Amino acid sequence: MIRDRLRYHAPSDVKTACELLSTLPSPLVIGGGTIVTPRMNRGEQRGTDAVHLSRAGMDGIELKNGKLRLGATSTYTQVLGSDVARNAVPILRTVSNGITGGRQLRNQATVGGAASYANPASDMPAVLAVLQAEFVVANTDGYRSIPASDYFQGPFRTALRPRDLLVGMDLPTHDLAHGYVKFKLSESSWPIVTGAARIWRDTSGRVRAHLALGAVAPTPVVVDLTEFVNQSAAQLVPPAKEELADLIDTRLGDTWTDELAPGDYRRAIAATIGIRTLNKLNKEAS
Amino acid sequence: MTNSDAEPDLPGRAITVTVNGRRRTAWCADRTLLAQFVRQELNLPGTHVGCMNGDCGACTLRVDGQIFKSCLVFAASVNGAEITTVDGIGTPEALHPVQQAFWDADAFQCGFCTPGHLFAALDLLDENPDPTEEEIRYALSGNLCRCTGYQQIIEAVQAAARAAQMASTHQLPFDTT
Numbered sequence: 430m431i432r433d434r435l436r437y438h439a440p441s442d443v444k445t446a447c448e449l450l451s452t453l454p455s456p457l458v459i460g461g462g463t464i465v466t467p468r469m470n471r472g473e474q475r476g477t478d479a480v481h482l483s484r485a486g487m488d489g490i491e492l493k494n495g496k497l498r499l500g501a502t503s504t505y506t507q508v509l510g511s512d513v514a515r516n517a518v519p520i521l522r523t524v525s526n527g528i529t530g531g532r533q534l535r536n537q538a539t540v541g542g543a544a545s546y547a548n549p550a551s552d553m554p555a556v557l558a559v560l561q562a563e564f565v566v567a568n569t570d571g572y573r574s575i576p577a578s579d580y581f582q583g584p585f586r587t588a589l590r591p592r593d594l595l596v597g598m599d600l601p602t603h604d605l606a607h608g609y610v611k612f613k614l615s616e617s618s619w620p621i622v623t624g625a626a627r628i629w630r631d632t633s634g635r636v637r638a639h640l641a642l643g644a645v646a647p648t649p650v651v652v653d654l655t656e657f658v659n660q661s662a663a664q665l666v667p668p669a670k671e672e673l674a675d676l677i678d679t680r681l682g683d684t685w686t687d688e689l690a691p692g693d694y695r696r697a698i699a700a701t702i703g704i705r706t707l708n709k710l711n712k713e714a715s
Numbered sequence: 716m717t718n719s720d721a722e723p724d725l726p727g728r729a730i731t732v733t734v735n736g737r738r739r740t741a742w743c744a745d746r747t748l749l750a751q752f753v754r755q756e757l758n759l760p761g762t763h764v765g766c767m768n769g770d771c772g773a774c775t776l777r778v779d780g781q782i783f784k785s786c787l788v789f790a791a792s793v794n795g796a797e798i799t800t801v802d803g804i805g806t807p808e809a810l811h812p813v814q815q816a817f818w819d820a821d822a823f824q825c826g827f828c829t830p831g832h833l834f835a836a837l838d839l840l841d842e843n844p845d846p847t848e849e850e851i852r853y854a855l856s857g858n859l860c861r862c863t864g865y866q867q868i869i870e871a872v873q874a875a876a877r878a879a880q881m882a883s884t885h886q887l888p889f890d891t892t
Contacts, residue, residue, distance in 0.1 A: 531857015
């Protein structure tokens with residue numbers, strides 16, 4: 430049960446939400462509520478006011494200037510039901526389908542909530558990192574955009590400032606193929622390692638490939654695999670596992686440890702999960 | 716209207732919902748979660764409170780056609796909504812066919828998780844009347860049974876699906892909603 434004497438707010442638009450965040454003494458932003466609410470129950474997160482974004486009109490999923498604008502309060506169920514998302518960024522469907530917690534969680538949990546919480550051992554950070562998402566942020570001064578490479582700054586830490594609101598994410602569309610793999614110890618577990626990969630043609634016509642590994646380090650580890658692309662066939666020829674392990678190691682600083690697995694273990698299996706992810710990508714491409 | 720949250724002068728509001736077909740208005744503190752609201756303010760204790768963490772699924776109920784874990788939902792957010800709790804899907808004298816299937820298959824031991832499992836099963840069968848075992852396991856993945864009676868729960872859902880198909884074939888009433 431929540432013990433703080435909270436006042437509940439459900440702003441009807443982004444501007445009102447930003448004004449609330451700038452004026453209330455200690456506001457807590459609620460996207461879907463699946464993360465912040467239990468933290469408040471446990472007294473791990475305290476505040477004077479709950480600012481619930483469910484009615485702020487931030488759940489749109491639409492094509493905008495050649496990118497997919499995914500509203501921050503889009504639930505995983507909304508993503509799964511969106512033809513636009515399925516066609517433009519198919520990896521979103523794969524990852525949304527596998528969100529832990531059952532249909533109930535997918536009906537409530539939001540992509541923006543996961544991105545704001547930035548739990549290293551969760552699904553979305555690696556996916557948003559490999560997609561090179563642009564995070565659209567609002568506050569009372571206006572809007573700004575943060576690239577994924579700057580957004581994830583550490584465990585449970587992002588480039589969002591205290592009075593910022595994550596409004597949405599702009600994602601590249603029509604990649605050649607994606608792959609996503611999650612390794613976890615049981616159905617209801619948080620992931621131990623995630624792998625997200627994409628292959629795409631850039632504006633110069635060059636085919637590029639990236640792999641991002643989540644839950645191995647405090648922030649997603651992105652490996653550029655473009656040198657392994659057969660340009661004439663527009664196809665990735667995955668490196669050997671040992672070679673991939675070396676590539677991961679060159680980009681890996683601290684590892685991520687939590688109650689489910691130590692960092693050494695995550696590091697030991699990272700290349701295996703990476704190879705599985707690349708095989709998934711190639712299977713989709715074929 | 717009552718207020719079971721005894722702390723004085725709490726920020727709060729009156730909430731009106733249609734619950735199990737009946738329009739109800741009750742006061743709740745802003746900090747009240749939906750699981751507390753239906754149990755304490757609406758006196759519907761069939762919704763069980765387990766983990767308060769979104770893990771166990773015992774508090775699952777339906778809000779405007781979608782299932783939610785009510786320990787994660789602020790009561791203030793459902794003002795105006797249509798809610799179904801386990802108290803509204805059957806009666807001891809006339810069990811819902813899915814409840815009957817759980818009863819027939821011994822799909823519970825302590826029964827604490829049963830309300831949540833029923834809603835997960837109803838949600839699945841509403842969308843997919845002929846699920847595979849894999850689809851049933853996936854649909855129940857947000858609900859925990861610490862007695863570990865999962866096999867019987869899966870068999871109950873399979874039996875409920877068969878019963879629904881038979882009812883459909885013979886044009887008998889079987890309503891998963």
